Amino acid sequence: xxxxxxxxxxxxxxxxxxxxxxxxxxxxxxxxxxxxxxxxxxxxxxxxxxxxxxxxxxxxxxxxxxxxxxxxxxxxxxxxxxxxxxxxxxxxxxxxxxxxxxxxxxxxxxxxxxxxxxxxxxxx
Numbered sequence: 001x002x003x004x005x006x007x008x009x010x011x012x013x014x015x016x017x018x019x020x021x022x023x024x025x026x027x028x029x030x031x032x033x034x035x036x037x038x039x040x041x042x043x044x045x046x047x048x049x050x051x052x053x054x055x056x057x058x059x060x061x062x063x064x065x066x067x068x069x070x071x072x073x074x075x076x077x078x079x080x081x082x083x084x085x086x087x088x089x090x091x092x093x094x095x096x097x098x099x100x101x102x103x104x105x106x107x108x109x110x111x112x113x114x115x116x117x118x119x120x121x122x123x124x
Contacts, residue, residue: 007030007031008032014041015042015043016044018046019044019045031050032050032055035055038058038059038060039058042065043065045062048070050070051071054073060077064083067085067087068086068087068090069088069091070087073091073092074093078096078099079098080101081101084104084105085102085105087107088108088109090110091110091111092112093112093114097120099120101120101121102120103122105122
């Protein structure tokens with residue numbers, strides 16, 4: 001089983017077990033490039049520093065998530081719930097954020113260009 005497959009299997013148990021595992025395994029590189037996480041409820045997840053390049057996160061719930069420094073280059077985040085998410089320093093270049101909700105989100109130093117923000121809500 002590939003490392004990416006192991007990480008995806010771990011995610012199926014939800015944010016709390018994932019976050020505990022992250023604290024216990026701080027040196028493990030986290031690459032979920034191209035992963036399909038559509039519709040998952042990942043409230044409060046620690047995705048800080050995770051590579052999610054080209055991933056599909058359509059309608060995913062990332063409310064209160066730690067997304068600091070995460071790489072979402074070319075990712076699909078249409079209709080994502082990013083309410084109160086910490087996106088400080090995140091890379092959102094070429095990401096689709098159509099109808100995503102950013103209410104209370106921290107976008108300090110986030111990088112975004114050439115993506116789709118059509119209908120995005122509560123952008124700071």
